[in-house]
Amino acid sequence: MLARIGASSQEALVESVPAGLRARAELKLSPALDERALLRHFGTFAAENGTVVSGPSFLGAGAYHHFIPAAVDALAARGEFMTAYTPYQAEISQGTLQMIFEFQTLLCQLTGLEVANASLYDGASAVAEAALMAARVTRRTRICVSAGLHPHWREVLRTYTEGVGIELQTLPLDASGRTDTSGLPADAAAVIVQSPNFLGAIEPLGAAAEAAHAAGALAIAATAEALSLGLLRSPGELGYDIACGDAQSFGLPLSFGGPYAGFLAAREKFVRQLPGRLIGESVDSSGQRAFVMTLTTREQHIRREKATSNICTNQGLCALRVTIWLALLGRAGVRRLAEINVALAAYARRACARAGLALPFAAPSFNEFVIAVPRLAAKLERLTAQGIQAGLPLARFAPGADPDHLLVCTTEMNSRAEIDALVRGLAS
Amino acid sequence: MSTAGRSGLVFHEPLLFESSRAGRAGVRVDDPDVPLVDCARELGSELVRDDIPGFPELAELDVVRHFTRLSQWNYGIDSGFFPLGSCTMKYNPKVNEAVARLPGLAAVHPASDEGRLQGVLALAAELEAALAEISGLDRVTLQPAAGAQGEFVGVAMITAYHRARGDRQRTRVLIPDTAHGTNPASAALNGLEVVEVKSGPDGIVHPDALAALADERTAALMLTNPNTLGLFESHVEKLAEVIHGAGGLVYLDGANMNALLGIAKPGHMGVDVMHFNLHKTFSTPHGGGGPGSGPVAVRNSLAPYLPTPVIRLEGGRYRLDHEFPHSIGRVHAWYGNAGIWLRALAYIRTLGAAGLAEVSARAILNANYLLESLRDAYDVPHQRRVMHECVLTDRRQHEHGVTTADIAKRLMDYGYHPPTIYFPLVVAGALMIEPTECESQETLDGFIEAMRAIAREAEQEPSRVTGAPERPIVRRLDEVRAARKPRLRWSRDPA
Numbered sequence: 001m002l003a004r005i006g007a008s009s010q011e012a013l014v015e016s017v018p019a020g021l022r023a024r025a026e027l028k029l030s031p032a033l034d035e036r037a038l039l040r041h042f043g044t045f046a047a048e049n050g051t052v053v054s055g056p057s058f059l060g061a062g063a064y065h066h067f068i069p070a071a072v073d074a075l076a077a078r079g080e081f082m083t084a085y086t087p088y089q090a091e092i093s094q095g096t097l098q099m100i101f102e103f104q105t106l107l108c109q110l111t112g113l114e115v116a117n118a119s120l121y122d123g124a125s126a127v128a129e130a131a132l133m134a135a136r137v138t139r140r141t142r143i144c145v146s147a148g149l150h151p152h153w154r155e156v157l158r159t160y161t162e163g164v165g166i167e168l169q170t171l172p173l174d175a176s177g178r179t180d181t182s183g184l185p186a187d188a189a190a191v192i193v194q195s196p197n198f199l200g201a202i203e204p205l206g207a208a209a210e211a212a213h214a215a216g217a218l219a220i221a222a223t224a225e226a227l228s229l230g231l232l233r234s235p236g237e238l239g240y241d242i243a244c245g246d247a248q249s250f251g252l253p254l255s256f257g258g259p260y261a262g263f264l265a266a267r268e269k270f271v272r273q274l275p276g277r278l279i280g281e282s283v284d285s286s287g288q289r290a291f292v293m294t295l296t297t298r299e300q301h302i303r304r305e306k307a308t309s310n311i312c313t314n315q316g317l318c319a320l321r322v323t324i325w326l327a328l329l330g331r332a333g334v335r336r337l338a339e340i341n342v343a344l345a346a347y348a349r350r351a352c353a354r355a356g357l358a359l360p361f362a363a364p365s366f367n368e369f370v371i372a373v374p375r376l377a378a379k380l381e382r383l384t385a386q387g388i389q390a391g392l393p394l395a396r397f398a399p400g401a402d403p404d405h406l407l408v409c410t411t412e413m414n415s416r417a418e419i420d421a422l423v424r425g426l427a428s
Numbered sequence: 429m430s431t432a433g434r435s436g437l438v439f440h441e442p443l444l445f446e447s448s449r450a451g452r453a454g455v456r457v458d459d460p461d462v463p464l465v466d467c468a469r470e471l472g473s474e475l476v477r478d479d480i481p482g483f484p485e486l487a488e489l490d491v492v493r494h495f496t497r498l499s500q501w502n503y504g505i506d507s508g509f510f511p512l513g514s515c516t517m518k519y520n521p522k523v524n525e526a527v528a529r530l531p532g533l534a535a536v537h538p539a540s541d542e543g544r545l546q547g548v549l550a551l552a553a554e555l556e557a558a559l560a561e562i563s564g565l566d567r568v569t570l571q572p573a574a575g576a577q578g579e580f581v582g583v584a585m586i587t588a589y590h591r592a593r594g595d596r597q598r599t600r601v602l603i604p605d606t607a608h609g610t611n612p613a614s615a616a617l618n619g620l621e622v623v624e625v626k627s628g629p630d631g632i633v634h635p636d637a638l639a640a641l642a643d644e645r646t647a648a649l650m651l652t653n654p655n656t657l658g659l660f661e662s663h664v665e666k667l668a669e670v671i672h673g674a675g676g677l678v679y680l681d682g683a684n685m686n687a688l689l690g691i692a693k694p695g696h697m698g699v700d701v702m703h704f705n706l707h708k709t710f711s712t713p714h715g716g717g718g719p720g721s722g723p724v725a726v727r728n729s730l731a732p733y734l735p736t737p738v739i740r741l742e743g744g745r746y747r748l749d750h751e752f753p754h755s756i757g758r759v760h761a762w763y764g765n766a767g768i769w770l771r772a773l774a775y776i777r778t779l780g781a782a783g784l785a786e787v788s789a790r791a792i793l794n795a796n797y798l799l800e801s802l803r804d805a806y807d808v809p810h811q812r813r814v815m816h817e818c819v820l821t822d823r824r825q826h827e828h829g830v831t832t833a834d835i836a837k838r839l840m841d842y843g844y845h846p847p848t849i850y851f852p853l854v855v856a857g858a859l860m861i862e863p864t865e866c867e868s869q870e871t872l873d874g875f876i877e878a879m880r881a882i883a884r885e886a887e888q889e890p891s892r893v894t895g896a897p898e899r900p901i902v903r904r905l906d907e908v909r910a911a912r913k914p915r916l917r918w919s920r921d922p923a
Contacts, residue, residue, distance in 0.1 A: 001793055001794075001797045001869060002793070004797060004800055004801060005793075005796045005797055005800045006800065007796070007813075010789055010792075010793065013792050013793065013796055013813055014660075014691055014792060014813075014815070015813070016659065016660040016662050016812060016813060016815075017660050017662070017691055017692050018662065018664075018665065018692075020665075020696075021665075021691075021692040021693070021696050021697060022691060022692060024693065024696055025688075025690055025691050025692050025693055025696075026690065026781070026785075027561060027562060027689070027690055027781035027784060027785065028561060028781060029558055029561060029562075029776065029780055029781040029784070030554075030558075030777065030780065031780055032777070032778060032779055032780030032782070032783055033777050033778060033780075034778075035523050035778075038523060038527070038774060038777055038778055039523070039526065039527070041777065042527045042530060042533070042551070042770075042774065043530060043532070044547075045532075045547035045548070045550055045551050046530045046531070046532025046533045046547055046548075047532055047547065048532075048546045048547030048550070049532050049533070049536050049540075049544060049545060049546070049547040049548055050536075050540060050543070050544030050545075051531060051532060051535035051536050051537070051544075052535050052536075052537050053531055053535045054532075054535075057537060059537045059539050059540065060539075061539045062539070062761060063537060063538050063539060063761075063762070065535075065537070069454070069455050069488075071454070071488055071491060071492055073529075074492075075491075075492065075495040075496065075499075077525065078495075078496070078499040079504050079505075079506030079507070080499035080500065080502040080503070080504045080506065080507060081495075081499050081502060081504070081715070081716055082504065082506070082520065082525075082713045082715060083504030083505035083506045083507075083517075083520055083713055083714065084502045084503060084504040084505075084714065084715070084716040085510070085512055085515060085517060085714050085716070085717070085845070086714070086716070086717035086718075087716060087717065089503075089836070089840070089845065089846055090902070090905045090907075091837065091840060091897050091900040091901075091902055091903065091904065091905070092501075092502065092503040092840055092845065092897075092900050093501075093502055093503070093716070094498070094501035094502070094900075094901055094902055095498035095499050095500065095501040095502035095716075096498075096502055096716035096717070098441075098443070098498055098501075099495070099498055099716075100716075101443070101916075101917070101918070102443060102444050102445075102918070104916055104917050105443075105445065105917040105918045105919075106483075106484075108917045109480050109482060109483055110480070114917070115916050115917070116916075116917070118717070119718075121573035121574060121577060121719075121760065121765075122573065122760060122761045122762075123761055124758075124760060124761035125573070125577070125759075125760070150761070152758060152761045152762070153761060155736070155757055155758035156757070156758050156759055156760065156761065158757055159584070159735070159756055159757035159758055159759055160580075160617075160759075162757070163584060163587060163617065163618040163619040164617070164618075164619045165619065202471060202475055204474075204475075230480075231467060231476060231477065232471075232475055232476065232477060233474070233475055233476065233477045234477055237477065246761070253534040253535065253767070254534070254535055254536060254537050254538065255528070255533065255534050255536065255766050255767040256533065256536040256537075256538050256545075256548050256762065256763065256766035256767075257538030257760070257761065257762020257763055257764070257766055258538075258573065258719070258760065258761075258762055258763075258764055258765035258766050258767060258768070259573070259718075259719035259765040259766075259767050259768055260761070271914065271916070277717065278914075278916055279916070280910040280911070280914050280915055280916050281910065281915040281916075282905055282906045282907065282909050282910035282915075283905075283906050283909065284902040284903040284904060284905055284906070285903040285904045285905075285906070286902075286903050288902060290902040290905055292905045292907055292910050294907070294910040294911050294914055294916075295911055295914060296911075297911075309613070309617070310576045310579065310580060310610050310613035310614045310616075310617050311574070311576055311577075312574075312575075312576050312609070312610050313574050313575075313576070313717050313718035313719070313720050314717050314718050315715075315718045315719045316714075316715040316716035316717035316718045316719070317713065317715030317716065317718065317719060318715075318718070318719055320495075320715070320716070323444075324491065324495055326483075326484070327444050327454060327484050327486055327491045327494070327495075328454030328455045328486075328488060328491050329453075329454065329455055329457075330448075330452070330453050330454055330455075330483065330484050330485045330486060331448075331479065331480060331483040331484065331485045332453055332485070333453050333454070333455050333457050334480075334483070335479070335480075336457045337457055339464065339465075339467055340457070340459075340460045340464070342465060342467050342470060342471065343460055343462055343463065343464045343465045344460060344462055346462075346465045346470055347462035347463070364470065364471040364472060364475065366471075384541075384543070389537070389540065389544070392539050397539075412457075412460065415461055416460075416461045416462050419462070
């Protein structure tokens with residue numbers, strides 16, 4: 001090959017790199033491992049982790065342990081999906097393109113809105129992109145954020161909005177755990193309310209949307225537990241302009257926090273301000289239906305610094321898993337699974353009350369709620385020793401929260417016996 | 429040599445919603461062992477929605493066939509040669525998938541207490557150390573979920589650095605005309621202004637051109653090296669001196685790191701901050717457009733501004749540190765796309781230092797072999813040796829009415845994914861080709877033969893090229909119609 005190139009040596013190919021740089025470029029890394037040794041290396045570290053399958057877990061807090069049918073892994077592992085690129089070349093990317101069109105449709109159906117993009121990095125960046133979008137639409141710079149938004153999402157929102165001069169204002173929670181929108185300023189660009197919120201409370205979403213519109217602001221609904229969309233009244237139905245959140249619950253493993261699938265849906269009139277990739281239906285030159293990336297003039301590769309966002313990927317493989325998962329569960333299954341989650345949380349709440357544990361927030365909950373546990377730290381230690389991951393002490397994520405408040409999540413992966421053991425451990 | 433053939437059978441397949449039949453389900457969901465409740469009564473009927481009309485109802489076999497058939501309409505690296513410039517479409521080793529699926533990693537809840545996270549944090553720290561070594565820089569965060577988010581983080585850290593020094597007038601980012609489109613968008617997202625730097629006639633940036641633009645308003649230079657023409661920015665050390673002399677910082681877009689492993693370290697070039705694209709250089713799957721992973725590496729001087737949290741090792745235990753006041757803040761809900769960065773670590777551990785150096789050497793050999801083998805059939809805009817990718821143009825074919833887009837579509841008929849086209853913008857009708865290190869000489873020869881055949885067709889039978897593709901399941905798309913009357917979701921009654 002060097003002869004064809006007309007080079008005397010491999011070294012001659014990189015003469016454009018200054019010799020001084022090349023002389024110091026040697027890498028010092030751990031020795032290479034063959035496949036057996038590699039799996040042993042990772043297996044050793046993997047064994048040191050405590051997981052949601054190594055014992056009962058009641059952790060939610062923005063990442064949810066749900067059932068994943070075997071067909072999801074089998075289909076998503078196909079190399080034609082896994083090793084394809086962004087579908088710029090539509091003729092040989094129809095599989096990805098049709099799948100994303102189906103994903104967009106499913107998210108529209110779940111959120112009750114008219115357009116949804118092809119997915120974003122995660123729920124946190126979806127909220128941030130929704131806020132930036134609202135600021136563009138309204139040409140205002142104040143975003144009002146419920147104190148019930150996931151604390152990490154709130155932090156990401158701040159990181160994204162700080163550089164462009166957007167101010168965040170917090171809307172407090174009332175005694176029941178729901179957002180108080182009464183102090184909404186007249187110059188707000190948007191109101192962001194998460195439901196179920198970080199305390200697990202289902203928000204009376206309609207009220208926040210009305211208050212937002214009265215102030216000339218957009219109403220943004222955020223959802224961390226996407227399964228709730230299968231049962232609860234949709235943001236679109238309740239008058240929201242934008243719905244965003246994370247679809248991790250639909251077939252994505254917990255995987256230490258990623259990759260997940262942020263989603264963003266909106267009313268049709270805002271489509272040209274919607275960031276992220278969009279797939280549209282068209283025809284090919286022989287007139288048959290085909291799908292293609294569309295409205296790309298919003299995107300960075302064409303608009304450069306005037307783009308709606310700098311994002312140039314979606315979470316394709318995650319969107320695929322979500323689409324397969326939703327197709328398998330289907331119309332009845334998604335709702336049934338949501339109802340089972342409500343039933344387990346209702347059972348757990350009653351068991352807590354019977355055991356004398358207080359539930360500090362009265363708002364209804366989907367599958368997550370707060371328990372006041374006297375001497376929480378000591379009890380968590382004891383439960384950990386029994387192999388039970390009892391939930392999230394709220395103060396870990398929300399400084400200033402009551403140190404005895406524990407956020408607990410029950411999903412279809414938890415049994416009655418596990419819940420009984422948890423309640424016993426917290427009450428005794 | 430492989431040529432485009434035919435599949436056993438390729439099927440037409442309707443949308444999920446169109447095959448839906450009332451009462452079908454792909455998964456059985458049995459009752460739980462606690463009593464079911466009436467949700468309308470439990471939560472309040474005003475909170476509960478009606479059934480979702482049009483939501484799919486399909487049996488498991490329907491779903492399996494649906495997605496199997498859709499997959500057959502795709503072209504992936506597993507299907508064939510994918511010479512997409514600046515995208516580094518290298519083979520994604522299967523063992524990396526097995527690693528990411530280990531239950532001890534895939535079932536880790538990100539909100540677990542640190543006692544339950546010691547294994548995964550140790551692996552994260554191992555990857556951070558490896559990327560620091562590869563970059564020649566000091567500290568790494570794995571939090572950015574993609575290269576573009578890495579760019580956002582890098583530029584935000586630069587802004588925070590200047591602000592902390594009272595240098596608030598530094599609002600300009602200098603970006604060469606050969607940069608990726610995301611660079612300007614990332615600067616704008618941080619509220620900064622973009623100033624374009626013209627590359628010289630030889631395709632690279634010259635220090636005097638940069639010096640004319642660098643001043644006390646300069647926040648940073650955002651450089652891609654090798655640049656999008658596949659050329660190493662030979663003056664990079666001098667460029668960094670110019671920027672540092674003006675008080676600015678140097679950002680490296682690491683999209684083209686596949687050319688630099690064991691050949692040059694960004695830290696030695698004067699780079700202060702860079703992002704990696706793990707889905708390019710480090711073999712994690714592109715997945716039809718993500719998820720990616722875009723770790724950022726910095727010098728110690730920028731470490732105070734890293735996104736929260738950072739991983740620290742203290743007394744033999746790893747912890748996630750949230751407490752540092754100058755941080756730009758969090759950019760991901762958790763600690764990045766762990767399932768992806770774990771795959772990248774598996775790749776690095778498989779190859780080791782010698783294996784990684786072999787990657788870049790081989791990638792450069794392959795790119796130069798393609799360039800020299802196609803030079804007599806296609807126009808070559810720059811006459812320097814290339815690194816890991818090369819750029820050709822359609823100038824000669826244009827005389828016969830054949831454009832870069834036509835050549836790209838015709839390559840599909842020969843069984844290849846097209847190169848990146850019409851990029852970089854500084855070259856008219858660019859065809860940007862990156863073969864990667866993974867391909868054998870036989871594969872490259874097959875591609876060369878196809879490219880030469882298309883060049884002959886362009887002269888002798890141009891309609892064959894302009895009418896391409898013939899073989900894929902659909903012909904050329906009507907993109908204008910899609911944008912003019914956007915139809916972005918299925919509905920029962922088409923508008």
